[in-house]
Amino acid sequence: MNKDHHTKPNYLISLLTNKCPRCRVGDIFKTKNAYDFNNYTKMHEHCPVCDQRTEIEVGFYYGTGYVSYGLSIAFLVTTFVAWWVLIGMSFSIDDNRIFYWMGTSITLLLICQPLIMRLSRTLWLSWFVTYDPDWKEHQPKQPERIVPEQMDNW
Numbered sequence: 001m002n003k004d005h006h007t008k009p010n011y012l013i014s015l016l017t018n019k020c021p022r023c024r025v026g027d028i029f030k031t032k033n034a035y036d037f038n039n040y041t042k043m044h045e046h047c048p049v050c051d052q053r054t055e056i057e058v059g060f061y062y063g064t065g066y067v068s069y070g071l072s073i074a075f076l077v078t079t080f081v082a083w084w085v086l087i088g089m090s091f092s093i094d095d096n097r098i099f100y101w102m103g104t105s106i107t108l109l110l111i112c113q114p115l116i117m118r119l120s121r122t123l124w125l126s127w128f129v130t131y132d133p134d135w136k137e138h139q140p141k142q143p144e145r146i147v148p149e150q151m152d153n154w
Contacts, residue, residue, distance in 0.1 A: 008133060011126075018118055021126035023050035023135045028122055034114040041117070052140040056128055067120035072109060075116070079105040 009024035020026040026049030030042045043054050055061070083101040109116075132138055 008131065011131070015119065015122050015126060018122045020047035020050060020052055020054075021122075021129045022052040022132050022140060023047060024131060025049045026052075028054055028125065029118060034118050037114075040114050043121070047140075050132075050135045050140060052129060053142075054125065056125075060128075061121055061124065064117075064120040064124045067124050068116055071116050071120055075109055075112065076105055079108065 009019075011024075014021070014024040018028050018032075020028055026044075026047035028043055028047070029040070030044060031039045034040050045055070046053055080101060083105075087097060087101075
């Protein structure tokens with residue numbers, strides 16, 4: 001057997017680059033630019049490499065709101081700790097540096113929101129679709145809640 005046959009692509013790198021969780025090679029989104037506001041939410045219906053369906057069931061990505069919320073809170077906590085360590089702040093009436101942190105972190109969060117949205121969708125999909133080292137030999141599992149005749153019928 002070829003030694004490179006089962007080299008497993010890194011999970012974290014495939015998440016951060018929005019790759020298919022099944023093959024970790026194909027792109028999930030149609031455009032790589034998260035700031036192309038006309039197309040940044042458009043996803044491939046199937047992975048262009050391994051043919052894994054990206055929407056497993058109707059309304060599948062509603063759960064990403066919770067993931068996005070968690071990532072946003074983690075981002076705010078991280079910026080707060082970084083601000084506190086680098087700038088320092090005390091909680092008193094005379095110290096208004098916390099408002100500078102709030103303004104800065106909210107601005108950064110708004111700028112990073114397209115990236116967080118994409119990451120939350122990729123993360124959500126990776127929790128339901130596992131990596132298959134032999135994806136070239138196996139067909140992807142067909143979603144059990146999809147009725148092909150009813151797709152795009154709403």
